[in-house]
Amino acid sequence: MAQAPEPHPAPKLGPAFEARLRQAGPGQRIYAVVLLATSEARGRPAKRRSPEQRKARAARTKRLARRALREIDAILKRHNGRRLAAEANALGAVPIEATPAGIRAVAECDEVKAVLEDQPVTLPPTW
Numbered sequence: 001m002a003q004a005p006e007p008h009p010a011p012k013l014g015p016a017f018e019a020r021l022r023q024a025g026p027g028q029r030i031y032a033v034v035l036l037a038t039s040e041a042r043g044r045p046a047k048r049r050s051p052e053q054r055k056a057r058a059a060r061t062k063r064l065a066r067r068a069l070r071e072i073d074a075i076l077k078r079h080n081g082r083r084l085a086a087e088a089n090a091l092g093a094v095p096i097e098a099t100p101a102g103i104r105a106v107a108e109c110d111e112v113k114a115v116l117e118d119q120p121v122t123l124p125p126t127w
Helices: 015-023 051-078 100-108
Strands: 030-036 093-098 112-117
Touching (some): 015 030, 051 093, 051 100, 100 112
16 A cells, blocks of 8 residues: 655745845845744644743743754854854744855754744834
8 A cells, every 4th residue: 555645844944035045145144033843732722821831831942942052053153153142032933143054054953943034023104
């Protein structure tokens, strides 16, 4: 009996971000936000948690992120990049600066869920 093909993992870089990386020069510095794969979510709807439960979950996420950041730091060092925060936030996200090759290398890391382009957020003008 033939086995079903394995599903392709979701891309860690969006198509628009990948296009901008291709257009960037090889030495250009790119700012990005790395989302670490520290989540326990498995497709279940989230339940409302108590403040103590939320605090414990945030602490666990940060603890898991510390381990992943050692690997991210090694990748960034090889690609002349750097982390822009001392630790990941409670959601497991950390900003970085690297070359296009460094961004792609970080995205290949098993500890990374996604890499997002860091973009400024602005409010629309008020009338």
